[in-house]
Amino acid sequence: ISECLVGSEMCIRDRMKALRSRFPHLERKLLQRACQELDAAQDAALALARLQPAEKLADFLLRLAAREAKLGGDGLRVSLPMGRGDIADHLGLTMETVSRTFTKLRQQEMIALPHLNVVEILDEDGLRTLAGEGLI
Template identity: 55%
Template sequence: MSWPPFDSPCLTPPPADSGPLGPCMHCRVRHLAVCSVLAGEEVQALDALAGAQVLAPGTVLARQGEPRRHVYTVTRGALRLVRLSAGGRRQVAGFALPGDFVGLSGAAVHQHDIEALGETELCRFGVEAMQRLGTRFPHLQRKLLERACMELDSARDQLMALARMTPTERIADFLLRLAAQQARSGEPAASLALPMPRADIADHLGLTVETVSRCLTTLRTRGLIALPEIYRVEILDFAGLEALNPA
């Protein structure tokens, strides 16, 4: 399969009958992305500024402390956001999945290392270009603010989870969050294809790899999940997983 060149204006070719609208209107994750608020001529303006980027597994998109020149929407695959402490300790701050917007920040430099977990497609915009679009289309600016607030709420929820949940509860909550995001993308929520290894899940949730494996086994023994493959989880009992949340 051939991929578009680095600076191609699209990620997926539009249908032959797409008319005057460009490929952004036909993007497979447009309904999840911040650009979903745009239509018609606004989408054409977006097309003119968009570029495609395809990352091989393990590629480092940006390093913590590097100047922040671009923002990205993940259209396929997944990214890992990693922060290193002053002492060199690794912390997986989060994961960016299809539809997620990456690089939204008030800082001039990247706050995390951003790495591709597998082959990953991105829709890329220059920071200044996105700022101009936000000024031109206030509803896009509002959507960006909404996304920033959602990320802040999610970070607070994660801190609360780490403070009050047992390891098994953390794993259950993590799986439910993945399932919810997968459902929004139109994929079956009950069958999770994990893009990240268990070591990343452990670093993200403040656990050890052994604890992650033990908790998954516990959930399987209780009949809440099945583990047909190392990178796949089948959720058998959503209500049972939700009941583990102490909130």
């Protein structure tokens, strides 16, 4: 199995070298994108360390919404890429806390939950305030 993984890695590396040679501007764009992703990961890690559960979930939903908007969506309908348990692990919470917090945000009419893996943001400003963005 390890031979397969190593072989795959080399194949990707060789293909990336060929693409960089063929399209010199691609390397700069990839580096810019990597730096943006590292900045976003650092912001997310800092948020996880300082926020309460509702604030963490609001921040998480706003980040997903921003990503979907960047990809051409309206930014108010978020497809959750993972289940409640994975969200809990990502945010450093328990699954029960994540479920209770989703319910709390829904009861406060900040979000709607039309499907298990879909969140509609009803009060974006409220979520931003809750996540601490409205205070900066």
